[in-house]
Amino acid sequence: MRPGDLGALTLLGALWGGSFLFISVAVPVLGPALLVELRVLLAAVALALCAVAVGRLPALRSRWKEFLILGGLNAAAPFMLIAISQLNLTASLAAIMNSTTPLFAAVVAAAWIGEELTARKILGLLLGVVGVAVLVGLDPVLLNGIVLLSVGASLLAALCYALGGVYAKRTFSGVPPLTLSICQQAAAAVILLPLAAANVPGEPPSLVVVLSVLGLALLSTAVAYLLYFRLMASVGPTKTLTVTFLVPVFGVLFGVLLLGDPVGIGTFAGMGIILSSVALVTGISLGRPKERGP
Numbered sequence: 318m319r320p321g322d323l324g325a326l327t328l329l330g331a332l333w334g335g336s337f338l339f340i341s342v343a344v345p346v347l348g349p350a351l352l353v354e355l356r357v358l359l360a361a362v363a364l365a366l367c368a369v370a371v372g373r374l375p376a377l378r379s380r381w382k383e384f385l386i387l388g389g390l391n392a393a394a395p396f397m398l399i400a401i402s403q404l405n406l407t408a409s410l411a412a413i414m415n416s417t418t419p420l421f422a423a424v425v426a427a428a429w430i431g432e433e434l435t436a437r438k439i440l441g442l443l444l445g446v447v448g449v450a451v452l453v454g455l456d457p458v459l460l461n462g463i464v465l466l467s468v469g470a471s472l473l474a475a476l477c478y479a480l481g482g483v484y485a486k487r488t489f490s491g492v493p494p495l496t497l498s499i500c501q502q503a504a505a506a507v508i509l510l511p512l513a514a515a516n517v518p519g520e521p522p523s524l525v526v527v528l529s530v531l532g533l534a535l536l537s538t539a540v541a542y543l544l545y546f547r548l549m550a551s552v553g554p555t556k557t558l559t560v561t562f563l564v565p566v567f568g569v570l571f572g573v574l575l576l577g578d579p580v581g582i583g584t585f586a587g588m589g590i591i592l593s594s595v596a597l598v599t600g601i602s603l604g605r606p607k608e609r610g611p
Contacts, residue, residue, distance in 0.1 A: 322552050329544045330563025336537035337408035337415075338571040340400055342529040346522050349400035352530065354506060354513035357392055359534035361502035364542065368495055375496035381504075383488055387497070388504025391481025396505070398474035402467040407578040410456055412568020413588045414471035416561055416595060420445040421479035423598045429483050441597030448590030455583020494549065498542045559601055562592055 343352050368374045403411050420442055426432040453460070453468055489497055522530075548557040565588055572578035595601075 322548065322556075325544050325548055326552075326557070326560055327563065329541055329548065330560045331567045332537050332541040332544070333560065333564045334412055334567025335571055336533055336541075337399075337403065337412045337568045338575060339529040339533035339537060340403045340411075341408040341572070341576055343522075343526050343533065344400045344403055346526045347518060347530070348516045349397050349404070350509060350512040350516045351518070352533075353393070353396040353400055354509045355530050356396060356534045356538055357388075357502040357505040357509065359531070360538035360542075361499055361506055363535055363539035364495065364499045364502065367539075367543065368499060373493065373495060375493075375499055384500040384504045385508065387481060387485055387489070388501045388506075389508055390477055390484055392501050392505035393508045395474035395477040395481070397509070398470045398477065402470040402474070405463050405467040406471065407458060407572055408576055409569040409572035409578040409580055409584065410452070410458060410468075411471055412572070413452060413565045413584070413591060414449070414468065415475055415568075416565045416588075416591055417445055417449065417472060418475040418478045419558075419561060419595045419599050421476045422482055425476075425479040425483050430487060437600070438598050441594040443594075444597065445591055445594035448587050448594055451583060451590055452587025455581065455586065457579035457581045457584070494542075494546045498546075502538070558599060561595055561599070561601075565592070 340352070347355070365374060399411060399415065402414075406414075423432070423434065423438050423442065427434045449468075449472070453465075458464060485497060545557065545560075548560075569578075569580065569584065569588065573580055
């Protein structure tokens with residue numbers, strides 16, 4: 318990659334890794350529903366303003382039913398599940414769990430659109446199961462029923478991302494990514510509005526919480542998507558997908574340095590095994606990615 322593209326990829330990994338930090342700070346105060354509603358609503362507005370600036374504001378009324386499905390699968394449901402899980406999981410653990418998304422995507426793509434499950438992919442999936450077991454079993458977070466349910470919610474969020482990705486591939490071929498992103502976030506905001514309105518806290522949030530919400534919506538969602546689009550156009554999908562390996566690294570780094578998340582040998586062993594399984598499933602070599610084209 319050129320230095321500019323490598324810098325953009327690193328920044329994207331930091332922004333998406335930072336989302337788990339912002340959620341950990343804000344979700345205990347605002348609750349999952351209101352936090353996610355603010356995330357998608359503010360991101361949709363920010364992205365729409367960008368679209369207006371470049372003359373590409375999408376027609377939101379067209380295909381609104383399909384956009385509602387996409388918004389539910391690829392934003393509302395996974396964002397809510399991650400926020401719920403982080404009421405009991407550290408930012409570090411949640412970030413690593415989220416990196417299992419490509420593993421679920423391989424299974425969903427095989428079942429839904431008939432993509433081949435090669436021996437390499439199957440080995441990667443099995444290795445991913447081992448990685449999750451090592452991570453959950455040996456992480457310093459004390460295991461109990463609530464923590465296990467939270468782990469399940471985090472993994473279910475990764476499954477939702479996989480379903481949403483395959484649905485978008487099947488349904489929105491040829492639709493500009495910026496249009497998809499705006500409509501996805503706007504649809505998620507509509508879906509979550511009643512639930513968020515019923516869970517407004519009685520006291521105003523602190524400045525730290527407000528800044529975390531703004532960071533989550535504007536930096537980790539709106540700006541991150543714009544960087545993602547730029548990378549997809551300049552270096553292609555295969556190299557852009559290597560951000561999967563950066564997000565948990567930044568998530569753990571921010572969690573340890575800024576939140577004091579406990580980590581141990583199980584944290585790093587589990588993360589290493591999971592990322593190795595992702596490399597097998599996606600066919601990505603960090604040393605020399607193989608370009609497949611859009």
